[in-house]
Amino acid sequence: MMKLKPRLLKKAGTIAISAVLVGSLLGSTVFAAQTAKILVNGVEVVTNVSPQIINGRVMVPISFVARALGADVDWNGKTKTVNIKTQNSSSGDDIMVQQIPLQSIQSYINARNTIISFLNKYDMRDQTGRELVSEDFDSDIFLLAEGVVIPIGGIFPQFLDYKIIDAKQDSNKWIIRLEIYEYDPHSLQVNLKLVDFHVTDNKISEAWLAGDIRQLDDYTVFPGLTVNK
Numbered sequence: 756m757m758k759l760k761p762r763l764l765k766k767a768g769t770i771a772i773s774a775v776l777v778g779s780l781l782g783s784t785v786f787a788a789q790t791a792k793i794l795v796n797g798v799e800v801v802t803n804v805s806p807q808i809i810n811g812r813v814m815v816p817i818s819f820v821a822r823a824l825g826a827d828v829d830w831n832g833k834t835k836t837v838n839i840k841t842q843n844s845s846s847g848d849d850i851m852v853q854q855i856p857l858q859s860i861q862s863y864i865n866a867r868n869t870i871i872s873f874l875n876k877y878d879m880r881d882q883t884g885r886e887l888v889s890e891d892f893d894s895d896i897f898l899l900a901e902g903v904v905i906p907i908g909g910i911f912p913q914f915l916d917y918k919i920i921d922a923k924q925d926s927n928k929w930i931i932r933l934e935i936y937e938y939d940p941h942s943l944q945v946n947l948k949l950v951d952f953h954v955t956d957n958k959i960s961e962a963w964l965a966g967d968i969r970q971l972d973d974y975t976v977f978p979g980l981t982v983n984k
Contacts (some may be wrong), residue, residue: 785880791815795823824973830972849930851923865955866929867919874935878914880906887959892964896950912939912946916976928955932965936974943984945971949961 784908789808793800793815800823806815818828821839829838855863869887876884877897884905888897897904915938930953937946949968953961973983 793820793823795820822981823978827975828973829969850921853923855922855924862924863922863929863931865957866931867922868951869954869957869959870931870933873958874914874917877905880905880908880910887957889955889958889960891961892960896948896964897962911941912937914938915945915974915982928953928960930954936971936976938982943982945974945982947971947974 765838791806791808791813793802793806800818802816802820804816806813808814817837817839827840828885829840831838873884873887875881876887882905892898892904894904899906901917914935916936918934920932920934923931924930930951932949935948937948937951938944939946949960949965951963951965952959961976973981975981
């Protein structure tokens with residue numbers, strides 16, 4: 756039996772169990788196990804494996820508890836590692852190492868809105884999205900061919916979710932980093948792309964992958980909407 760002690764998830768809410776441990780019961784036989792319920796903020800969390808009380812310890816599937824608290828859970832089969840990321844874990848670290856001054860907030864909002872508008876138009880295959888990028892726009896992800904930024908026809912894959920995780924200002928240019936969760940309903944695959952958008956004068960001039968594309972076995976958009984294979 757494997758027991759892991761996960762770190763406390765920093766999110767408002769209470770779990771109505773005395774202890775949270777990860778139990779792996781593969782290939783083992785457990786005697787005299789008692790079932791238990793999990794309540795998060797008074798709402799029961801339904802799991803596909805019932806929580807059990809074994810030798811005085813509460814054994815629960817950690818992924819369901821983590822997602823109920825708004826965290827993302829990823830399983831790395833190669834390293835046999837469960838990675839739990841809370842809602843604010845990415846943005847908690849200042850990746851780009853810059854404190855944005857208050858007088859730059861409106862400029863940031865304008866740049867952010869440009870990116871969100873572009874992503875929405877890209878997702879809808881709306882060719883007016885081309886107006887949101889500069890004439891010399893360059894990208895290793897959104898530049899499909901010379902002069903072609905928005906796909907023509909087709910609707911898959913689409914953006915299931917996206918999150919801004921950091922930003923920095925360089926003179927009149929903003930570099931804003933997003934996590935983009937791309938979903939293909941045919942393969943039931945969710946791909947996580949880390950993308951840096953460069954925005955100047957409310958036009959996107961560049962968009963580059965900031966890391967390897969990760970394939971996720973499942974992803975929770977919000978409690979109640981989880982996509983998995």
